[in-house]
Amino acid sequence: MPPRVNPxxxxxxxxxxxxxxxxxxxxxxxxxxxxxxxxxxxxxxMEAGRVGASAERVRRLASHYACEDEALIDALVTMxxxxxxxxxxxxxxxxxxxFLDLSELEFHATTMRTIKVVEIPGIMxxxxxxRAVFDYYPPSLPPEDLEARVSHRVQRRIVLDRERPPLIExxxxxxxxxxxxxxxxxxxEQLRFLLELSSHPTISIRVIPFTAGQFAGPGVSMLYLxxxxxxxxxxxxxxxxTGVFMDAEAQLGRYRTLYAKVESASLGVxxxxxFIHRLARDL
Numbered sequence: 001m002p003p004r005v006n007p008x009x010x011x012x013x014x015x016x017x018x019x020x021x022x023x024x025x026x027x028x029x030x031x032x033x034x035x036x037x038x039x040x041x042x043x044x045x046m047e048a049g050r051v052g053a054s055a056e057r058v059r060r061l062a063s064h065y066a067c068e069d070e071a072l073i074d075a076l077v078t079m080x081x082x083x084x085x086x087x088x089x090x091x092x093x094x095x096x097x098x099f100l101d102l103s104e105l106e107f108h109a110t111t112m113r114t115i116k117v118v119e120i121p122g123i124m125x126x127x128x129x130x131r132a133v134f135d136y137y138p139p140s141l142p143p144e145d146l147e148a149r150v151s152h153r154v155q156r157r158i159v160l161d162r163e164r165p166p167l168i169e170x171x172x173x174x175x176x177x178x179x180x181x182x183x184x185x186x187x188x189e190q191l192r193f194l195l196e197l198s199s200h201p202t203i204s205i206r207v208i209p210f211t212a213g214q215f216a217g218p219g220v221s222m223l224y225l226x227x228x229x230x231x232x233x234x235x236x237x238x239x240x241x242t243g244v245f246m247d248a249e250a251q252l253g254r255y256r257t258l259y260a261k262v263e264s265a266s267l268g269v270x271x272x273x274x275f276i277h278r279l280a281r282d283l
Contacts, residue, residue, distance in 0.1 A: 003045045003050035003051050004049070004050045004051065006092075006097070007048070007049035007050055008049070008100070008101070008104055009100075009101035009104050009105055009245070010079055010082075010104055010105075010108065011049035011050075011052075012048065012049035013049075013079070013232070013234070013247065014049060014053065014076060014079045014080055015046055015047040015048050015049040015050075015053075016047070016049075016247070017072075017076055017231070017232070018046065018047055018053065018058070018061060018076070019047040021061065021062065021065040021067050022047075022061070022065055024065065025064070025065035025066055025067075027064070027065070029043045029044055029047070030043075032061065032064065032065075035060075035061075035064045036057060036060065036061070052080065053080045054080065054081075055077045055080055055081050057080075058073070058076050058077050058080050059073065059077065062076070069229075069231075071228075071229045072229050072231055072232075075227065075228040075229050075232055078228070086103065086104055086107055087103070087107075087155060087158060088100045088103035088104060088107075088152070088155075091148060091152050094144075094145065094148045095148055095149065095152055096242065098242050098243045099149070099152055101243075101245065102156075102223075102236060102243060103152070103155075103156055105225050105234055105236070105245070106123065106156060106159055106166075106225065107158070107159055108227070108228075109159070109166045109225040109226055109227065110166055110167070110226045110227065110228060111166050111167045111168075111169070111224075111225070111226030112166050112167070112168045112169070112223065112224070112225055112226070113168075113169045113170075113223070113224040113226075113259050114168075114169070114170045114171070114222065114223045114224070115170075115171045115172075115220050115221055115222055115258075115259060115262050116170070116171075116172050116173065116176050116221050117173040117175060117176060117217075117220065117221050118173070118175050118176050118179070118221075119133070119176050119179075119221075120172065120176055120177075120181075120190060120194070121170050121172070121223075122153055122156065123153075123156045123157055123159075123168070124170065124193070124194060124197055124205075125153060125154075125190065126186070126189055126190050126193050127150060127154050128182055128186045128189060128190075129181055129182055129186055129187075129189070129190045130149075130150045130153045130154065131146070131150045131182070132181050132182030132183075132186060133181060134146055134149045134150060134153075160200065160202070160203075165202045166202065166226070167202050167204075168202060168203045168204070169203075169204045169206075169263075170203075170204070170205045170206070171206050171207075171208060171259070171262050171263055171266050172194075172205065172206070172207055172208070173207070173208045173215075174207055174208060174209050174210050174275075175210070177191065177194075177207065177275075177276065177279055178279065180283070184283050187283055188280050188283040191276050191279055191280035191283070192280050194276055195273060195276055195277060195280070198269070198272070198273055198276075204269055205269070205272055205273075205276075206263065206266035206267055206268065206269060206272045207266060207267050207272045207275050207276065208262065208265055208266045208267075209267060209275070212265045212266070213265075214261075214264070214265040215262065215265045220258055220262055221237065221238065222235055222236065222237045222255055222258070222259075223235070223236040223237075224252075224255050224256065224259055230252075231249075232247075233247065233252050234246070234247050235247070235251060235252060235255045
């Protein structure tokens with residue numbers, strides 16, 4: 001089978017985790033390939049996500065690498081053998097790849113923790129709010145591209161309909177809640193939608209008020225996606241042009257600590273509901 005031209009985020013993460021296990025074992029790609037009876041090019045393609053890895057190969061490699069973490073091995077086998085075609089695939093020729101990668105990561109996440117300072121979390125945006133956001137940045141998008149981005153953002157909430165939806169925790173700064181994106185009516189609708197979402201059994205929303213004395217500024221915005229095991233967690237941060245995904249152990253630890261610190265400066269869940277209700281009433 002020829003190598004994949006466009007491996008998905010999940011394909012690439014599986015390959016990256018296999019590479020990490022190999023490097024911890026002190027083996028070169030050539031040595032690992034010989035243990036599998038293949039060549040270095042095939043091993044490199046596997047670790048880049050360009051070719052698949054069967055369950056048998058994943059387990060054989062784990063054995064060769066002396067990995068005894070059964071939970072991690074089982075999670076990697078699941079990644080290797082899953083053949084589900086995600087809803088986001090319909091956008092593959094329309095949207096930038098980072099949109100699709102984020103959808104895939106959210107779909108498989110067990111938990112999602114987000115910090116937003118000057119914007120509403122994408123998965124929590126109403127259709128009108130999302131349209132106003134995408135319509136703001138120059139150059140203007142063609143109508144079909146604009147509609148695709150809005151539709152994709154709204155569909156990300158499909159994760160809430162899973163049999164076991166992820167636990168979603170959001171910490172949103174008061175600045176984001178007070179911005180009248182799209183006008184007062186759209187902003188009021190958005191605030192009321194946040195109140196509706198806060199009633200979902202797996203969603204927790206907290207606000208950081210302007211009066212919080214332990215908050216450092218806008219540079220903390222991020223999305224932390226929990227995997228089936230901690231080693232498969234991912235952090236996503238936005239840049240002016242795209243989103244960046246990180247999974248190095250040190251980065252994951254830094255953002256776990258950051259989330260806990262920011263959360264400690266926020267209002268409780270009940271107080272947050274009252275806070276958002278007052279904002280919506282006063283608009």
